[in-house]
Amino acid sequence: MTDKPTRGISRRRFLTGTGAAGAIALAGCTEGPSGSGDGGGSGNGGSSGSGSSGLSGEITITGSSTVYPVAVAVANRFQQEHDGVDISVSPTGSGGGFSNHFCVGNAEFNNASRPIKSEEEELCSENGIEYHEINVATDALTVIVNNENDWVDCMTPDQLRQIWRADGASQWSDVDSSWPDQPINRFGAADTSGTFDYFNEAILGEEANHTSDYEATEQDNIILQGVQQDQYGIGYFGFAYYQGNTDSVKALGIDDGSGCVKPSLQTAKEGSYQPLSRPLFTYPRKSALAEEHVAEFARYYVEQSANSSLIADEIGYVPKTQETMQSELDALNSVIDEVQ
Structure with missing residues (x-):
């Protein structure tokens, strides 16, 4: 399977009988949201509006195939509001993402279905990559x-x-x-x-x-x-x-x-x-959070982790509560304040 990041579609239909490979086959397609659901508010510094916005840039997300449908769904929703931001998502595996992409500086986010390992921490450190851990759901x-x-x-x-x-x-x-x-x-x-x-x-x-x-x-x-x-x-x-x-x-x-x-x-x-x-994670690179489009997407990712219609109903994981989501968002905003 290729490690090249690809665009994908969100929503459970790509899971039915296809899984990650089916999503890759439909690369380049996007699909609109089916409603804001629970926990879709903007929060502190969150995204709002629809269509074009002042944000632009590219974001590469690698890592876990388990977290992949969450990242694809969140990315597609974010791009509905910010069509100047191009987001690519690739299910390389948690370890494959850390070792081949994220910890060598070739991705802004790495999804993981387990915490980062000590050897991956060392690889990131060797390459000057600092990161922030975000718990996005439970599987x-x-x-x-x-x-x-x-x-x-x-x-x-x-x-x-x-x-x-x-x-x-x-x-x-x-x-x-x-x-x-x-x-x-x-x-x-x-x-x-x-x-x-x-x-x-x-x-x-x-x-x-x-x-x-x-x-x-x-x-x-x-x-x-x-x-x-x-x-x-x-x-x-x-x-x-x-x-x-x-x-x-x-x-x-x-x-x-x-x-x-x-x-x-x-x-x-x-x-x-x-x-x-088990908990599911995403890891943004701290230096990337200095860029506004990356920071806004990271905030949006955290906010959507409490959206039960998306995380539970559409994808099939346990969403964050509003309280735990807000704690994650506060911690993320502290990191963003440090780097911006």
């Missing part, structure tokens, strides 16, 4: 199986560990003797992905390595299609990609010791879906 990382899978609806973290560890199960019956004597066909995130990193930390822990015997990709639609077409398939990706395709595959519940809990916006919000609820 319920979702494990999926084929609709014809009639032997499992819920798994424990230990069972998932057996399936995804390097020296683990090769057949379903290796995990549970009542399950089929059929090979486990795995579809998951590439090792440049923040989803891969988070799944490793939450499920495998430090004592196990992720298996290499799986279809590794940054394209969530490939994971979806792989599981959809294989009765013995299993995969994992962000909840938004499942919410857009609930008829195509089956989401498994997770039993972390307190009973089976299905992934949903509600269970992620209340914290009962464990250990696979």
Whole structure:
């Protein structure tokens, strides 16, 4: 998959059966907002108005395929109000974005489905890149199986560990003797992905390595299609990609010791879906925030994180509350004041 930033469309329809690759195929198209929703106010220093404005310039956003639909939707809405600003968004993976783009000075923002790693911090420091961390939503990382899978609806973290560890199960019956004597066909995130990193930390822990015997990709639609077409398939990706395709595959519940809990916006919000609820981030480069069009977009990005009609209804993540959004916005404005 190319790392070249591309323009994309927003809204859930690009998630349905397509995922990130489908959005790339529609590069260059934009789509208007469907309403302001909750939390769409301008806030302190936020954007307002529509069409042409005094702002102009380019913004490059790289990083997480999980955060990608949020960035695309926010970018398209911002461009409806500021058509002089050209925003490109590319789902390079959290790690791929940090190492190949953001930390070497080739992107203004990097999205991430896990916090920045120490080695990425070092790379940014070596290249004089300072950044600001923004929490934009919460995700319920979702494990999926084929609709014809009639032997499992819920798994424990230990069972998932057996399936995804390097020296683990090769057949379903290796995990549970009542399950089929059929090979486990795995579809998951590439090792440049923040989803891969988070799944490793939450499920495998430090004592196990992720298996290499799986279809590794940054394209969530490939994971979806792989599981959809294989009765013995299993995969994992962000909840938004499942919410857009609930008829195509089956989401498994997770039993972390307190009973089976299905992934949903509600269970992620209340914290009962464990250990696979996770925060999602974007990282603007501080020096870029000195430019007004970048600062205004960063403010708008934060403001939209509390827009429930966008974040929850259209995309499928848990939005920020007004209070937590305002805290993020205050922190961002302090950084902007420092650099401008």
